[in-house]
Amino acid sequence: MKKIRVGIFGFGKTGKVIANEFLNDSQFALTWVVRKGYADHHKYASRLLGYEFDAGKIFSIEDVDNDFFRERPVDALVDFSDSSGVYLYKKAAEAGISIVSAISKYEQEEIDLIKSLAKYNRVLYSPNITLGINVLMVAAQILQKIAPHADIEIVEEHFKGKREVSGTAKRIANLLGLNEEEHLNSIRVGGIVGRHEIIFGMPNQTIRLQHESINRAAFGQGAIFAVKCLIGQPPGLYTMETIIAEMFRQNIPVY
Numbered sequence: 001m002k003k004i005r006v007g008i009f010g011f012g013k014t015g016k017v018i019a020n021e022f023l024n025d026s027q028f029a030l031t032w033v034v035r036k037g038y039a040d041h042h043k044y045a046s047r048l049l050g051y052e053f054d055a056g057k058i059f060s061i062e063d064v065d066n067d068f069f070r071e072r073p074v075d076a077l078v079d080f081s082d083s084s085g086v087y088l089y090k091k092a093a094e095a096g097i098s099i100v101s102a103i104s105k106y107e108q109e110e111i112d113l114i115k116s117l118a119k120y121n122r123v124l125y126s127p128n129i130t131l132g133i134n135v136l137m138v139a140a141q142i143l144q145k146i147a148p149h150a151d152i153e154i155v156e157e158h159f160k161g162k163r164e165v166s167g168t169a170k171r172i173a174n175l176l177g178l179n180e181e182e183h184l185n186s187i188r189v190g191g192i193v194g195r196h197e198i199i200f201g202m203p204n205q206t207i208r209l210q211h212e213s214i215n216r217a218a219f220g221q222g223a224i225f226a227v228k229c230l231i232g233q234p235p236g237l238y239t240m241e242t243i244i245a246e247m248f249r250q251n252i253p254v255y
């Protein structure tokens with residue numbers, strides 16, 4: 001069977017784990033990895049991660065010229081770099097590559113750019129690509145319909161070095177029609193990979209929905225799911241929570 005070819009932007013804390021998940025999945029061929037700077041230039045991500053075969057040749061962002069994507073074709077680009085990667089999506093989309101963006105914080109201009117590309121290619125944008133959190137987002141919307149008068153607060157916890165407010169928490173606030181300034185609570189301690197909780201408070205009961213990513217491999221498994229979902233789909237803007245909501249409607253198991 002023909003393998004699904006993938007290129008990754010970013011080889012930091014998460015990008016390395018994502019690369020490892022794709023290398024471990026026999027349905028995929030990790031073709032290249034693009035990172036900032038020239039560290040490990042032209043080495044293979046597979047070798048750096050301890051495998052004894054060559055896959056995922058490492059390029060610098062400076063190598064990505066007009067011909068990069070046509071000369072190194074992939075089926076999907078998976079982005080775990082930073083928001084600047086978005087400015088290279090147009091070249092990738094023009095080369096027929098599906099885009100999975102996992103960047104947690106974008107400015108409005110960058111979101112508009114992503115939306116404009118979705119007119120002629122498949123683009124999935126998800127600030128939290130784990131299956132679990134997207135199941136939680138669907139459940140939260142159902143719960144809000146069941147208990148529309150509940151007080152709702154969102155709590156997000158991440159590792160100490162994470163500067164921005166969780167993009168996931170903002171997406172949850174948006175889905176539930178909550179003001180981010182008033183209902184979003186952030187905690188930064190130690191090495192927490194990512195935990196989100198939605199608290200529904202009622203006079204005599206509290207309902208808590210919570211999800212915790214205990215290993216960054218959860219993001220890799222989500223990225224694999226996302227890439228597979230885009231295969232054969234028409235151009236458009238996709239999100240994990242709408243894909244999962246549709247599976248729920250059609251009674252298709254998510255896991």
Ligand SMILES: NC(=O)C1=CN([C@@H]2O[C@H](COP(=O)(O)OP(=O)(O)OC[C@H]3O[C@@H](n4cnc5c(N)ncnc54)[C@H](O)[C@@H]3O)[C@@H](O)[C@H]2O)C=CC1
Nearest residue numbers: 010012013014015035036080081085102103104127128129
């Ligand atoms: N959607 C999701 O489920 C998740 C999203 N993220 C997001 O992924 C991003 C990366 O997270 P971490 O790996 O923890 O950060 P990190 O800082 O450890 O790694 C980012 C890497 O990307 C590189 N980079 C920066 N700009 C680049 C560019 N234009 N092209 C290629 N590489 C570039 C950096 O040099 C660095 O090595 C963040 O926005 C983070 O919030 C992280 C985990 C889950």
Ligand SMILES: O=C(O)C1=N[C@H](C(=O)O)C[C@H](O)C1
Nearest residue numbers: 104127128166167168169194
């Ligand atoms: O920066 C991270 O690491 C993560 N960011 C996400 C966010 O901002 O919501 C998602 C995940 O929990 C990890």
